[in-house]
Amino acid sequence: MKTSVMIGGAAFTDIGGMKDFIQHAERLGIDYAWSAEGWGQDAVTSLAYLAGQTSRISLGTGIMQISARTPSMTAMTALALHYLTAGRFILGLGTSGPQVVEGLHGTSFASPLARLQETVDICRIAFRGEKLRYEGRFHRLPLPGGEGKSLRIDYPKTHIPADIPIFLATLAPKALEYTGAAADGWLGTSFSPDHPEAHLSYIKRGAAAAGRSPRQVALHTACTISIGTNVEDLIRARKPDIAFSLGAMGSADSNFYNSAIRRAGFEDDVKAVQQLWLDGKRDQAAQRVPDSIVTQFAAIGTAEMVRERLLKYRSVGINGLILRVVATDVLDRMAKLEEVMDIINDIDAR
Numbered sequence: 001m002k003t004s005v006m007i008g009g010a011a012f013t014d015i016g017g018m019k020d021f022i023q024h025a026e027r028l029g030i031d032y033a034w035s036a037e038g039w040g041q042d043a044v045t046s047l048a049y050l051a052g053q054t055s056r057i058s059l060g061t062g063i064m065q066i067s068a069r070t071p072s073m074t075a076m077t078a079l080a081l082h083y084l085t086a087g088r089f090i091l092g093l094g095t096s097g098p099q100v101v102e103g104l105h106g107t108s109f110a111s112p113l114a115r116l117q118e119t120v121d122i123c124r125i126a127f128r129g130e131k132l133r134y135e136g137r138f139h140r141l142p143l144p145g146g147e148g149k150s151l152r153i154d155y156p157k158t159h160i161p162a163d164i165p166i167f168l169a170t171l172a173p174k175a176l177e178y179t180g181a182a183a184d185g186w187l188g189t190s191f192s193p194d195h196p197e198a199h200l201s202y203i204k205r206g207a208a209a210a211g212r213s214p215r216q217v218a219l220h221t222a223c224t225i226s227i228g229t230n231v232e233d234l235i236r237a238r239k240p241d242i243a244f245s246l247g248a249m250g251s252a253d254s255n256f257y258n259s260a261i262r263r264a265g266f267e268d269d270v271k272a273v274q275q276l277w278l279d280g281k282r283d284q285a286a287q288r289v290p291d292s293i294v295t296q297f298a299a300i301g302t303a304e305m306v307r308e309r310l311l312k313y314r315s316v317g318i319n320g321l322i323l324r325v326v327a328t329d330v331l332d333r334m335a336k337l338e339e340v341m342d343i344i345n346d347i348d349a350r
Helices: 015-028 045-051 071-084 098-103 112-127 173-182 197-209 231-248 256-263 267-278 282-288 291-296 303-315 330-348
Strands: 002-007 032-035 058-061 089-094 166-169 185-188 218-227 298-301 320-325
Touching: 002 015, 002 218, 002 330, 015 045, 015 330, 032 045, 032 320, 045 058, 045 071, 071 089, 071 112, 089 112, 089 185, 112 166, 112 173, 166 173, 173 197, 197 218, 197 256, 218 231, 218 303, 218 330, 231 256, 231 267, 231 282, 231 291, 231 298, 256 267, 267 282, 291 298, 298 303, 303 330, 320 330
Parallel strands: 002 032, 002 320, 032 058, 058 089, 089 166, 166 185, 185 218, 218 298, 218 320
Antiparallel strands: none
16 A cells, blocks of 8 residues: 655644655655645645655645646646656645635636646646647637747656656545546545545546546545544544534535535534534534544554554555654654554555
8 A cells, every 4th residue: 555644734844844754754665745735835845845855755746726826837837846856746736625715816716627627638738748729718828819829838858748647636526526537646535434435436437437447546545543542532632623624624615525524424413513613613613523523534543443444445445545643743753654654564564
């Protein structure tokens, strides 16, 4: 099973700690490092720095927000990172949500899937080394009626075509179908191996409609891992973060994390938690999160309990885990990551 770690966001407060953690992850045999992009750090700068600090680990954007850049700039950035990393770069794309897209970037969130499809199309044209000519709903290259002409991105011809995998972070059913039809990989979240078809059925459907095997799509999903003997405390500690995801990661009407967990059979629980959060009752929202949501969407408990959960992920077809190891600081995160990798290496050896 492939393994990944996340960087950026609130996980790290200094560049030195990030570098030490990723170099440690590389020594442990971690396959990928994904850089987050929300409303703080961008997804690109850290990878450009880490390209010169690592030698083997694949570096991917997890994710670049499609509304924060034009598709052509996304392609230019991807090609630059592909060259800088000597081919270790993976382009992870996502739509983000309306609060970030409209609130931070000031662009419309309407038709996010169509915008994602057009971004992927234009990037692949660029990666093939072709001139950028495109007629879409939202993107037309060159702009009709203007003075521009169709351009080919200036990139070393010896490196074209550029083999840059595209992974998509999708949660809504139609977007998951598109992932199955067009992507090299899926960056999942809000996934439970106890309810895999809430996500994977749509990816399989999209792959079948496109004449692809589902095995052509690498299935990577985030997995929060918390190891300890006091399982009740571990579960309780996770509830505020889950309440935040259900109540704040999106608007009252558009919250993809919320919707994904509803599809797994937690309709009433999710509605109740979201409403408490929206009413400003955040402590009550956390208390309302049932233990089953915590345990079924993560790997929590003793080392043996975590091992059984990771086996469950593999049994339903997940072939990559993005390890979100619960820790107090960078040094603790390194130690916990080593413990988790010991478990995964033992699983892979059998």
